[in-house]
Amino acid sequence: MKKLLFGTVLAGVVAIGAACSNDSMQGHDMSNMKNKTSEVSKQLPSETNMEVLTGKEIHLTAKEALLQINDKVKLPVYTYNGSVPGAQIRVKQGDTVKIHLKNELPEPVTIHWHGYPVPNSQDGVPGVTMNAIKPGETFTYEFTATVPGTYWYHSHQESAKQIDKGLYGTFIVEPRNEEKVDRDYTLVLDEWVSNPDESNMDMSGMDHSQMGHGSMNSMSHDMSMYDIFTINGKSGSAIEPLKVKKGEKVRLRLVNAGYMSHKLHLHGHDFKIVATDGQPLKDPQPIKDELLNIAPGERYDIEFTANNPGEWLLECHGDMKGTDDMKVKLQYEGEKGSTDKANATENLPVVDMTSYGKQELGEFTLDQKYDVEYTMDLGTAMGKDGMVFTINGKTYPETAPVNVKTGDLVKVKLVNHSPTDLHPMHLHGHFFQVLSKNGKPITGSPLIKDTLNLKPGEEYVVAFKADNPGNWMFHCHDLHHASAGMVTEVTYKDYKSDYKPDPNDTTNKPE
Structure with a gap:
């Protein structure tokens, strides 16, 4: 189970960045x-x-x-x-x-x-x-x-x-x-x-090395077991403040390595979202007092000018047990100013990335001709060992791949039919352009991503060019869901791999 916290173990690691969720662990003796x-x-x-x-x-x-x-x-x-x-x-x-x-x-x-x-x-x-x-x-x-x-x-x-x-x-x-x-x-x-x-499941004696599909599903819905939220491996007052000087231009690179989405609020400053998943946005406009929602696997780069001396917060909003400790101080060097107060339950709007930035034509449009079209219905079902997460009714490795050849233009419609689960879908080896959400075309900057979060009931259409030959995973980055089946592949028909897996080797566990 992720990062099981053993309060009795001593020693320290200077660290910088952990974040939001999950389970991990054992199968070997940690006592020594x-x-x-x-x-x-x-x-x-x-x-x-x-x-x-x-x-x-x-x-x-x-x-x-x-x-x-x-x-x-x-x-x-x-x-x-x-x-x-x-x-x-x-x-x-x-x-x-x-x-x-x-x-x-x-x-x-x-x-x-x-x-x-x-x-x-x-x-x-x-x-x-x-x-x-x-x-x-x-x-x-x-x-x-x-x-x-x-x-x-x-x-x-x-x-x-x-x-x-x-x-x-x-x-x-x-x-x-x-x-x-x-x-x-x-x-x-x-x-x-x-x-x-x-926590509501007993992981303490489990040997994870024996776990297969569906193995993590007993915990897939109850994320309340994750009761400590961290920034750079630290929580609460242990998180090192961010130092700035008045007039400086500051970039924050925000990375979600966890299994939960986090809504972040930068106090006291306008900021711009300059990139998502590493890809720049066109003419981003200043934002103030809006929440930036970061799903598992996503990255956002934001920039602001340090023009409001004092001590401010970048804090997570929500009501989970760990929320209050996911905040970092922004401290001006040598300047007096107001001292900020936390307010993790303040009702603020969430930035809508589908209308953010300047609209212009990207590489792909909804109505152009595509060589391959694929619909990915993301679902939840009960398997023989508990909850499974499906793509078009199947679990990996039985899911139907997206079959392409080099140079193909590919359009994928993703639909989240799970009643309560978020599915941050991640494509390996490629960037895709987000074309529409719930049937409505994107109206902001071209949105280029590799990880896209779908809430229950949401539908997105994305497109990419098959320009990186290989066999590539396309899976949910709530990795509990991936381990319980929500994985498929983009396979190039004209690609021959030099790698030949040994069918008798049981050590490879790709989920």
Whole structure:
């Protein structure tokens, strides 16, 4: 279960960014972790206080550690380079990068480059694009960073469990002609379980390595077990303030690594949403006192000018138990001003991304001719072992793939028929343009994304060009839902993979 918080475990990890949800854990004895885990207490350089790795050759190690979430809670976690979130990788557009991942965990892992159009062989999906990296092994990912923006990386091996335990980090590709800002902060949202023994399901004795489809479904509806919300791996007063000086231009890169949506409110300042899922928006207009809703897997870059001295908050709105502790202070250096007050229940409108920014023609339109059209009905059903989540009535691997060939123009209609569940649908290896919502065309900036959140009853039409040959997952990023069946693939008929999965290898668990 995600990030099970064991208050009795001691040690600390300087971390920066966890966020909103989930379950993770066990299958091996954590009782000796204090001996196995090095304490990480160094102050890490960068505006975000997380370790930042730059250059064309990067080294990551997947290993166990202990995460101090607040003054009461420490828990055993899985990490990339000893912190949650893991080291931020920052590269330049155009660089060919090599990332060496060494696995020092007691189980297999991978890295999936969430939102990034890497070659299929580098996508990190075990049993689909590669074998999971076994304990003690090292694997090198290599690709060219062609598209600038804010992305993240995470394990795709038993991902509902491993991301929940902390196996994620951020991946920033700086554009060749970057518009400079004075401060650049990355904030990763996540959720954790402080007392799994008291949650409504008993995960304590479960060996997740034996869990298959539907395994996570006992918890898929009751997200109340996630009672601690974090920003950069910290909660409440443990979250480090964001320092600014009057007149500075500030960028916040907001990443949701959890399994719940979070509505964020920036107090005291106008801001612009300059990018979503790493892709820039056309002429974004200033917003004030509106909530930015960030679904699992999504990223939003916002920018504002520090023109209102004092101490302000960026806070999560809602009524979940962990909501009040998902807030970070914005502090002006050397300036007196008003001191802000939290108000997580204030009734504010949510920004409508379908009408935000300047309308102009994107690459695709609703009425042009498409080579492939696919309808994806997202549903919920009772399976023999509990709740399952379906695409067109089937669970993975029985779901019908989206069959394409290189160069095809593809239109997908997504409809959420689940009565109560949100489904943030994520497409690997491609960006898609959102064309309509509930039958109405998009009226704002062209909206280019890789993760799209559907509330119950909602319908979206999206389009993309099949320009990255391979076999690519298209799945719900509430990974409980993916592990319980809500996965399909985009398969290229003209692609031949060099990777041949061994049918007898049971270690690959792509969901």
